[in-house]
Amino acid sequence: MTDTPFSFLKTILCLFVLNFLLFPSVGFSSIVDETLQGDEKLAQGHIKEAEKHYATALEMDPGNWRVMRSLAEVRFQLKMYKETKLLVDHILAMKVTTQKIVVVKLKGKSESFEAEIVDEDVIVPDSGSNNMRNYVDGKKAKPIRHYRLFNLKTGKMLLIRHDSATIKYQGVPGRDYAYVQELQSKVENILIAKAGSSGPVEMIELKGGCFKMGSEKSAVSEQPVHEVCLNPFKLDKFEVNQGRFQAFMGHNPSRFKGAALPAESVIWHEAEEYCRNSGKRLPTEAEWEYAARGGTDTEYYWGNEFDATQSNFCDSKCVMNIRTENMSDGFPNTAPVGSFSANPFGLHDMAGNVNEWVSDWFEIRYYKNSPKDNPQGPKRSNPSERRGGGTQKVYRGGAWKSDANSQRSAWRKGFETDYRLDGTGFRCAR
Helix, strand or coil: CCCCHHHHHHHHHHHHHHHHHHCCCCCCCCHHHHHHHHHHHHHCCCHHHHHHHHHHHHHHCCCCHHHHHHHHHHHHHCCCHHHHHHHHHHHHCCCEECCCEEEEEECCCCCEEEEEEEEEEEECCCCCCCHHHHHHHCCCCCCCEEEEEEECCCCCEEEEEHHHEEEEECCEEHHHHHHHHHHHHHHHHHHHHHHCCCCCCCEEEECCEEEEECCCCCCHHHCCCEEEEECCEEEECCCCEHHHHHHHHCCCCCCCCCCCCECCCCCHHHHHHHHHHCCCECCCHHHHHHHHHCCCCCCECCECCCCCCCCECCCCCCCCCCCCCCCCCCCCCCCCCCCCCCCCCCCCCCCECCEEEEEEECCCCHHHCCCCECCCCCCCCCCCCCCCCCCEEEEECCCCCCCHHHHCCCCEEEEECCCCCCCEECCCEC
16 A cells, blocks of 8 residues: 555654654753853853843743843943843842752642752753654754752752753852852942042031030040130032042942942041042041031930931941841941931031041040140151050041941041041041
8 A cells, every 4th residue: 555645744743743742842941941041152152142041031030140140241241231230239139048049849749849959951861862853853852951959858869850840049159149249349340430420529618616526425535525616617518429439549449339329448548648639638527526516516416316317327237246126227338428318517427327537646535635726636646556646547427337326426436547447438628
């Protein structure tokens, strides 16, 4: 009996259906397969194609840090800096873990389980190479990819096909988190450099006059309360931000990056150089306290009781062990300059956000001998002495990483001029 054209086509169709049922095609339909294809394109130098694959994978699983990290890498290479920043900021807001922990859900199973990903791209020997598929397709089949997982409950190693399971990451592993922090720093520096400085710095004119400096209620260094009289002067309305600092100084040492965030981790010499080369100077300690008080004689410029809405301090979101658990200022670390309301003189962040360097050397008992008119601070009598005016300059105002007490107008402290502190910045006077 001879075959008719119809019977031949019927035979081919049957073979195709049989082949499909026995050997289902996997392709690159899952999130991880789309991500791995992006990895392959990236390794080949096809950046734009890799970006498309990662973007598709992220649409399939918007909360996947692994995909976001890869997409951030290629978008950084493509100079899509704002888009990169959004991705890295999202990752850094996630929980940090010590391992690559995922929740695994197998197809056809109601229960899920936790596992550690050992390898997300395992191809078993001879995967996808069978004669039936080659006969029908006319080419070698695509390999079937697997996860290698360690089941945390049973303690068993598993090999599971990509198309047989879905996985959800439970946090960002520490090493990956650190890498993303470095990427964030790079992209922030570029964005800050692009932002640069815009327009003249706004300064507040202060008429000067006499006021009571210090406090009898706190540290010895704040005593005795004494009268000080000052000539008129001007003071920057805001703390110096990173956009201006980097544009002027050519570098940015700040830990928390952002053009509108205060420049911090600035040593005293850098602050003095910035002000001097911009035709200004650092304020004296007396000028700073006069400006911070804003004409008040209370502990804080807003009153005698602390108010968490008035300054950026170590609140419940702060990582320091001195944090105040039952209060929140809305920021875990530094805030964009001017985020809080101004004091009565129209100056912002005179309490909190970052400590501010002033021009005076630090001496614990200086107030006992301070002159009444325009005090300039103690003379540097003994440079070799670490305390008592030798190597320390004064900083004022409290910071995101200090407690409510440090936000008081009279609070003062000294520190080494060549040390970087991620809670210390400055503003300039004239």
